[in-house]
Amino acid sequence: xxxxxxxxxxxxxxxxxxxxxxxxxxxxxxxxxxxxxxxxxxxxxxxxxxxxxxxxxxxxxxxxxxxxxxxxxxxxxxxxxxxxxxxxxxxxxxxxxxxxxxxxxxxxxxxxxxxxxxxxxxxxxxxxxxxxxxxxxxxxxxxxxxxxxxxxxxxxxxxxxxxxxxxxxxxxxxxxxxxxxxxxxxxxxxxxxxxxxxxxxxxxxxxxxxxxxxxxxxxxxxxxxxxxxxxxxxxxxxxxxxxxxxxxxxxxxxxxxxxxxxxxxxxxxxxxxxxxxxxxxxxxxxxxxxxxxxxxxxxxxxxxxxxxxxxxxxxxxxxxxxxxxxxxxxxxxxxxxxxxxxxxxxxxxxxxxxxxxxxxxxxxxxxxxxxxxxxxxxxxxx
Amino acid sequence: xxxxxxxxxxxxxxxxxxxxxxxxxxxxxxxxxxxxxxxxxxxxxxxxxxxxxxxxxxxxxxxxxxxxxxxxxxxxxxxxxxxxxxxxxxxxxxxxxxxxxxxxxxxxxxxxxxxxxxxxxxxxxxxxxxxxxxxxxxx
Numbered sequence: 346x347x348x349x350x351x352x353x354x355x356x357x358x359x360x361x362x363x364x365x366x367x368x369x370x371x372x373x374x375x376x377x378x379x380x381x382x383x384x385x386x387x388x389x390x391x392x393x394x395x396x397x398x399x400x401x402x403x404x405x406x407x408x409x410x411x412x413x414x415x416x417x418x419x420x421x422x423x424x425x426x427x428x429x430x431x432x433x434x435x436x437x438x439x440x441x442x443x444x445x446x447x448x449x450x451x452x453x454x455x456x457x458x459x460x461x462x463x464x465x466x467x468x469x470x471x472x473x474x475x476x477x478x479x480x481x482x483x484x485x486x487x488x489x490x491x492x493x494x495x496x497x498x499x500x501x502x503x504x505x506x507x508x509x510x511x512x513x514x515x516x517x518x519x520x521x522x523x524x525x526x527x528x529x530x531x532x533x534x535x536x537x538x539x540x541x542x543x544x545x546x547x548x549x550x551x552x553x554x555x556x557x558x559x560x561x562x563x564x565x566x567x568x569x570x571x572x573x574x575x576x577x578x579x580x581x582x583x584x585x586x587x588x589x590x591x592x593x594x595x596x597x598x599x600x601x602x603x604x605x606x607x608x609x610x611x612x613x614x615x616x617x618x619x620x621x622x623x624x625x626x627x628x629x630x631x632x633x634x635x636x637x638x639x640x641x642x643x644x645x646x647x648x649x650x651x652x653x654x655x656x657x658x659x660x661x662x663x664x665x666x667x668x669x670x671x672x673x674x675x676x677x678x679x680x681x682x683x684x685x686x687x688x689x690x691x692x693x694x695x696x697x698x699x700x701x702x703x704x705x706x707x708x709x710x711x712x713x714x715x716x717x718x719x720x721x722x723x724x725x726x727x
Numbered sequence: 728x729x730x731x732x733x734x735x736x737x738x739x740x741x742x743x744x745x746x747x748x749x750x751x752x753x754x755x756x757x758x759x760x761x762x763x764x765x766x767x768x769x770x771x772x773x774x775x776x777x778x779x780x781x782x783x784x785x786x787x788x789x790x791x792x793x794x795x796x797x798x799x800x801x802x803x804x805x806x807x808x809x810x811x812x813x814x815x816x817x818x819x820x821x822x823x824x825x826x827x828x829x830x831x832x833x834x835x836x837x838x839x840x841x842x843x844x845x846x847x848x849x850x851x852x853x854x855x856x857x858x859x860x861x862x863x864x865x866x
Contacts, residue, residue, distance in 0.1 A: 465802060473768040476742035481829040481858050482731025483815045485802025492794040492817060499794075499842035543815075544797040593768050596817055596827045601794070 348580035348617050351439045352569035353724070354449070355384025355562035356688045361526050361679030364459045365556030370402055372455035372558030374410040380560040381411065385573040386449055391562070393418040393447025395434040397454055399425060399467075407453055418447040424720070425591075427630035427683030427713025428584060430454050430559075432609070432720020436582050438563035448568060454684045455558030464554070473592035486632065487551050489595040491543035493602040494635035498545070501650030503638075505545065509536040510657040511634035512549040512676055517662050519673025521701035526553050527677040550634040552675035559684035561691070577694045580619065580708075581723035583612025591716050602635065606643030606712060606719040613710070613721035614645070621645030624723075625706045626693060627667065628686035630714040631674040640712045641669065644721065668703045683713045687722070694726040729810040730831065732854040733803050741769045744783030749857040754788055754848045756826060757781040767826045787820040788848035789864065793827050795840040814840050816861045818848070830859030838863045 357379025359365075359372045367375070381388055388411045394404030396419070404419040418441040422429035430452070438450040458464050465485045468474050478484060497503060512531060519525035529535075531549065539549040569576045585605030589598050614620060627644055631637035638652035646667050647655035655661065661669035672678040672689040679685055690709040692698055706726070713720040737743050748755030757769040760780040766773055773779035797814045801807035814832035819825075832840055833851055844863060851860035 469804060472739045472741065475736050476739055477745060477768060478829045479803060480731070480733050480735045480853065480856065481815060481831060482733065482798055482801065482803065482807075482810070482813055483817075483829040484733075488796055488798060488802060488815065491796035492815070495796060496794040496842055541799040542802075543799065546796075590770075596829060597768065597825070599825060 346436070346439060346582070346616065349578050350566060351435070351442055351563050352566045352576050352578045353561050353691050354564040354569045354572045354574065355380040355382070355386065356691050357383055357560050358685060358688060359455070359558045361524060361555050361557040361681065363526065363554060365457070369400060369455045369457055370406065370410060372556070373400070373402065373407055373453040373560065376455065376558040376560040377407060377411050377451055377453045380562050381451070384449070384562040384564070386562065388412045389414055390449050391451045392416065393438065393441045393450030395420050395422055395437045395450060395452045397422055397429050400454060407451070418450070424584070424718040425715035426632070427686065428715030428718040428720040430683035431687045431711045431713035432582050432584050432722050435563065435579055435722060436584065439579065442563065442565050448564065450563040451560060452563065453558070453560040454681065456681055457556050458554045458680060459556055471592040478596070487542045487546050490633040490635050491546045494545050497602055497635060497639070503653045506533060507653035507657040508545060508550065508634055509533055510653070511637055512536055514656050514661045515631065515670045515674040515677045518671050518701060519677035521663065522672045522678060525673040525678040526555065527673065546633060546635070549676070552632050552680040553677070555680040557679055557681045559681050559688050561684070561688060575695050576727040577691050578725050578727065579722065580725045581613035581615070581617030583609040583616065583721045585609035585612070585719045587717050589717050594717055602639050604636070604639060604643065604714055604719045605717070606640050606714070606721065609719045609721040610643050610645060613723050617723040619708065619723060624667065624708050624710050626671060626703045627669050627710045627712065628671070628690050629669055629674070629712045630683055630686065631670060631676050632714060634676070636714055637674070640714060644710050644712055663701065671698070671701055671703060687711050690724050694724055728832070728835070729813045730851060730853050731801065731803065731807065731810050731813055735856050741771070746856060748783060748785065749850045749859065752850055753785045754820065754828065754859060755783040756786050756823065756828065758784045765823045765826050767823070786826070787822040790818050790820040790846060792840065792842055792844050792846055793817040793819050794842050795832065797840065816840070816846065818846060818859070818861050828859055830861050833860035834862035
């Protein structure tokens with residue numbers, strides 16, 4: 346698969362709310378129609394669909410909801426979290442477009458974090474967790490990632506101030522982002538005032554609870570040149586996998602924080618023919634501060650074990666040499682897994698961001714984590 | 728420190744042997760009955776060997792912490808405010824490299840939890856069942 350063949354031609358989002366009233370289908374439809382309009386297209390132009398196996402609504406429902414007459418290509422991203430929305434879906438869209446099976450592929454996503462059972466309900470249904478972990482009180486992603494953070498600190502060293510700098514960095518970007526959920530300034534003292542969940546992770550170290558949706562349209566680069574926006578092309582996509590099922594991933598993997606991001610980044614940079622030093626900015630899947638630290642290392646933005654100190658040095662803040670999560674990420678902007686990070690990357694590369702615009706942004710990496718899978722995507726402005 | 732109280736759902740018989748071991752005062756995990764290799768957590772299918780049979784065997788009561796976290800806000804379904812804080816330990820038995828067993832820190836006498844700290848197993852009452860506890864080894 347080669348880079349510079351497809352482009353993201355349309356993007357759309359709903360409002361990101363702590364608790365919304367709309368269903369997942371309503372939010373996906375709203376975001377999809379916004380993305381299609383943004384691309385200068387109509388629903389009748391959408392002939393390809395990539396759906397997400399965790400959303401629970403296949404493409405036939407979305408196609409009907411947006412008023413598309415027919416479908417020529419459909420696929421389901423067989424990965425989770427950010428991998429599905431920011432890597433896998435793009436790869437499937439490129440396969441379809443290059444094969445001539447579709448011209449404009451819609452990728453929609455929405456989440457109701459406030460649904461009954463909460464965001465951890467799927468873990469409770471995993472037999473190993475229900476049988477061997479929950480009775481020991483080991484349950485919920487903040488708890489899992491807290492054990493990763495303690496192991497990481499043991500291996501590489503990490504102070505409270507360094508950990509906190511991740512949250513503070515993303516909050517500084519959110520303060521410049523009108524649509525972000527959490528915009529109040531955060532310093533070390535306000536960080537410390539947020540409740541501890543599982544040491545060392547506080548509420549401020551965790552992604553937000555969000556009801557919201559996002560969508561984008563993928564088209565061939567040649568077709569994108571006839572559409573309204575600057576061409577934002579996909580230069581590289583890499584996906585790494587390991588074969589640890591989610592039921593054992595957070596305990597039995599030799600290094601529990603060694604996500605398959607080294608592999609995905611190597612693939613993406615090779616496909617794009619660029620190096621980390623060529624990037625102007627990055628979007629990193631920040632389910633938790635610790636996972637953002639590790640993925641920042643995996644993208645090659647700093648050395649292994651230096652991620653927390655990279656943030657503490659201010660490199661990722663507004664005005665820093667490598668801006669990261671420029672709309673506040675999942676921890677301050679909104680948690681619509683991966684897709685709002687990809688959409689923010691497109692906006693930055695279009696040069697539309699006003700106060701938070703990264704000057705001359707031309708190349709952006711997007712890292713997506715999905716448990717036992719990980720994606721790296723490199724986007725570029727023509 | 729508190730103790731998490733959460734019912735053991737054993738609709739899946741794959742895990743019964745673990746709790747039978749705790750009731751007998753032993754830490755037991757699953758091994759391939761033919762090769763003797765530890766296979767943990769017990770999977771529905773042993774990778775590459777769908778005919779393999781697993782059996783429960785005692786594992787070393789001595790080991791170390793791969794990692795830990797002190798839970799301040801329990802995320803278990805239901806109301807568990809009265810049970811926190813407690814410290815979860817991911818325990819690695821000495822004779823089963825790479826195996827990790829979730830339990831809680833007990834008898835710590837103020838010892839700060841740490842990765843690689845030496846621990847020994849001790850079952851703990853948690854409502855109507857037992858869970859794995861791990862106490863610091865004092866030398």
